[in-house]
Amino acid sequence: MIAWACWYRRNQWVFEEKHLEPAEAVNHALCLLKAFQATKGTNSNGIKRVTKWQLPPQGTTKPNMDGAMFKEDGSAGVGLILRDWEGKVIMAISKRESAVVEPLEIELVAILRGLQFCIPLGLQALTIETDSLILAQELAKPEFANAMFGNIVIDIKQMQSRIPVCSILYVNREANESAHRLARFARSVVDTSVW
Template identity: 75%
Template sequence: MTKWQLPPQGTTKLNVDGAIFHTNGSAGVGLILRDWEGKVLLAVSKKEVAVMEPLEIELIATLRGLQFCIPLGLQSLSIETDSLILAQELSKLELSNYMFRNVVIDIKQLQTRILVCSIVHVNREGNELAHKLARFGRNVIDTSVWWESVPHSVEQVLWTDLLL
């Protein structure tokens, strides 16, 4: 898939991404939740500290996404990430023995709180809005949330996702 796709009717789609900012020892999380018509329900840019591994920030982005979505009472959620390793790891029934195991356990436990919850890999072009929101995390103090909108700096990507 080379661009963002609408989820099936009745399903919401959460795109997640992480970005590491080596110069100041922080990272950003980007989340965008849209319904089956492409309507933005929620957009988030969040700063994380003391994260220096790409897989770690991708896992944290997924965890934060679930933490934002569970209170919304969603019945069907498709989570998309551009991290193939993360998507493969979270699809396994058994857990691998690696250093981010606790975050994987937390994600899997949160997934059970949504009736239908899948995590799939998409290429970067299909996850561009989440990527831009993760990069925007450099500019926030802790967390910025937009309900039914996105920051002006990423509106062009949203438009492109829906019309191209």
């Protein structure tokens, strides 16, 4: 993983003209290794697989968020669908993002954008769902292991603190399908300044 981190750092410099500190590249590699090890020993027979969206508890609003990469033009998309405890859709949003190069980064940006939109609504209880297991686990910790995206994580944690009850949970891709489709739809969004 350390050798891969060196290779990754070099490629970021050569192909993306991004300078990563050695510690950032190593932290990124170790975060990926940790996520791999956490799933490696898991017995798939003992895992309960949630394959459809489920209602949140009474009085709770559930935003599902997802990101999608568009390699053709180097952009990405963010999808958000917000439902109440009866399953009624409150809003659905699709937004195109630029200057995003990694899947982990766009997943973080999706959560950030979702919180930015939910906070002005004055919601008191959110159960955020994402299909990124790595992020759900890392955002539950007091500090984030991947220093490359530390600023986005700090923004997310600050916004979470503004909502009285706010949790981020992992769901399978099937249970997050609506948000994923909205994120893919962002490819056709023309105006990137408004959402």
